[in-house]
Amino acid sequence: MLLNTYEKVTKLFRDHEGYRSAAQLKEAGVTTIQIKELVNKGVIERVAHGNYWMVDKENGKPENYRMIEVCMVNPKAVICADSACYFHGLIDKEPEKLSIATLKTDRAKMQMQFPVTRHYYSDLAYDEDLERIKTPAGIINVYGLERSVCDAIRFRADIGEEEVSTIVANFMEMKHKQLDRLYAYADAMRVGKIVRTRLEEGCKGE
DSSP states (O other): OOHHHHHHHHHHHHTTTTEEEHHHHHHTTOOHHHHHHHHHTTSEEEEETTEEEEOOTTTOSOTTHHHHHHHHHOTTOEEOHHHHHHHTTSOSSOOSSEEEEEETTOOOOOOOSSOEEEEEEOHHHHHTTEEEEEETTEEEEEEOHHHHHHHHHHTHHHHOHHHHHHHHHHHHHOTTOOHHHHHHHHHHTTOHHHHHHHHHHHHHTO
């Protein structure tokens, strides 16, 4: 690969916080052969089908890169449940599997380089309390604090009782929590009873 081509490609990545899609690279005149050559040389890394990251051994990937990459691969995917609780600071350790929500009608393949747990929602449940957070490296779609706690309780069988107890306990200690908002969502999802029970248990544990 010619030096000027290499410099052009690396600039494309650096100007966009290290991420580019195959379509964007081709639009800039980078060929499929050149993309493969850069991958083989370890200059760029394939994060998922049609999406690449320029390897930065010194600084590594950006904060919450898994969330960024999922939303990059599927712009309609939303970080939910325990992963959203991690984003909101309710747990210190990022869950091994990234929990995401998509519409029931969304069957787009999402073959990531890390484990993902996918939950399917109806149109109404999908849109409720959805936030779009801009980061230098890309957009993160994530559900709000109260909804995320409720969803963590809903999916406790997948997440684990210990993790859910930690999420509830930390949520109950927050001064800015909105219980009415959480209960309204829980009732809409028909899990109001179990959510209230878990929150009451969290209060007793304080």
